[in-house]
Amino acid sequence: MTERGGLPIGRRGFLGLLGAGTVAGVAGCLGGDGDDGSAHVDGDQAGNSYDPNVDEHPGDDPIEFAETQGCAVCNMTPTDYPQWQSQLAHKDGTGAVFDTPGCLFAYLVATSSDSAVAGAWATDHGTGDLIDATDAHFVVVTDATAADDPMDINPRVFADHDDAVAYLEEWDAESLTEDDIIGLEDVDVEIASIYRGNRL
Template sequence: MTSPVWRRRLLLAGAASALAAGSALFLDYGSRPGLGFEPPAEDVCVVAPARVTEPHAYDPASGLAMYEARPVPADARCPICGMYPARFPRWAAQLIFKDGAAHFFDSPVDLFMYLETPERFGSERKPADVAAVYVADFRNGAWLPARQAVFVRDSRARGPMRGPDLPAFADAATAQAFIAEQGGRALSFEQIDASVVSGLRDANHAQHMH
């Protein structure tokens, strides 16, 4: 029979091994943000919301213009829900402030929620401070100027939070082809008003926000 002392040592060794394996997997995954991660249907969000998320400063050494769309950093967290947008390349969105700092979002819904009331998420910046807004093309993850994109509402596609979202497309024809397969209706950036944002917010975040 194993003594209590050895039993405790075995349990501690097993726990340490599991933690090391999990950490290695996380670091390996985080270093490859370009992967087209699509979580399984039974997956749930276990990332605690980042109550105040600081924007990522502009890096002049990146070779990108200050207001040009940039790759999502692997460690960037959505200021709305705390998830990691780099894991959702077909849903991601970003906004760039006039000083070049950028926020990254795991989906267009969270982007519009932030634009509507940034102060609700601990930000001292205003919508007037925003210089550029981008969303990912749902087909291939390429960045699109958000004000030129065509969004689809009420489709059967589910976003990172497992709720209805706003997949974005480069033009109306591509959006309509998606609608023919997944349902929904097309909206322009300007048509996504407070009532649209409110309905999508409640569908995705009602259980997390107070």
């Protein structure tokens, strides 16, 4: 159960909020590249947008990753990174796959889809299992020099809050607190920019 404004909300309430946030975020996501041709983030809006890349996603369960799929954000192959891969389903039956949770974050804040999110899944950093990302705990690590991740750096995903706390206590590259553990509903352009600022 997630809290918003001090009030607990269930998974369905979160998905509704996430869908509304996605639609609101998309309104400012259709900008272009900076003068130097690089992607940029202007305030709380992304300059790029990303389309769903799965034509049929049921949304109630994750789909199988296939070698023919490319990440909706970076086009890398998710099956090459089984310990990092993620995916998302929209209520209209489309979806998107990602090689990493960092790309999932970028897609969340910069999707071109106006369909609400029906479900999301990410790989647990400790177990390697694909878990419900709407109930997951993401440790927001930021020191890329201490990470050996695809795409530079990614948040660490955990199904269990205690496992997330244990990880941040072990991560000695930077000082982290429980405030650095977030839910998927907390992802905004600023957080997504930590991981994929060059693609927003």
